[in-house]
Amino acid sequence: GENVEQHPSTLSVQEGDSAVIKCTYSDSASNYFPWYKQELGKRPQLIIDIRSNVGEKKDQRIAVTLNKTAKHFSLHITETQPEDSAVYFCAAIPGTASKLTFGTGTRLQVTL
């Protein structure tokens, strides 16, 4: 089955700096890679996703890159703000599966 590793487990940045979270996956058949943001006590919310036929996708301050050869994908947040503080989960879905495999999560703290 799919295995997703995520690093770092915690990340502290100053407001205005960039944050990068990296994930690797094991199943070369995986073709969909969402990123979820989860604030304390709330549901995971999809913030951006990418499919395997695309190398990069951007939505305002958030971007995701995918390297299929190396089987890794990354989340980039620019100009971080205190409201970006949350736990971020990467995930992967193999093409024929119905199930998400989550990474272990990254706790991002944006300090003033």
Add this chain to the structure above:
Amino acid sequence: DAMVIQNPRYQVTQFGKPVTLSCSQTLNHNVMYWYQQKSSQAPKLLFHYYDKDFNNEADTPDNFQSRRPNTSFCFLDIRSPGLGDAAMYLCATRGSDVGRTDTQYFGPGTRLTVL
């Protein structure tokens, strides 16, 4: 408008006393999932339905059961809750929206406390 609804949002039960958590959706999605999430961990899939087809994860304890009487509703039954079952329980759906067939939409969760 709420798309995936979970009730109750907070549930307190006693050790060994059966409890049922409910999930409903207005998206008409054919796939519904139940996850267990403990503090500082990723959501852990318990089982999912593809239409009426039930798919149990190999490591889901027998103590956890599920029902899906129709497309809109799905229930999680915990037959004899133990202290280790205290967690956030998340329901999610996935459907056939054009261009969004892979996206899972999560409900707000039910936080279960076991006394």
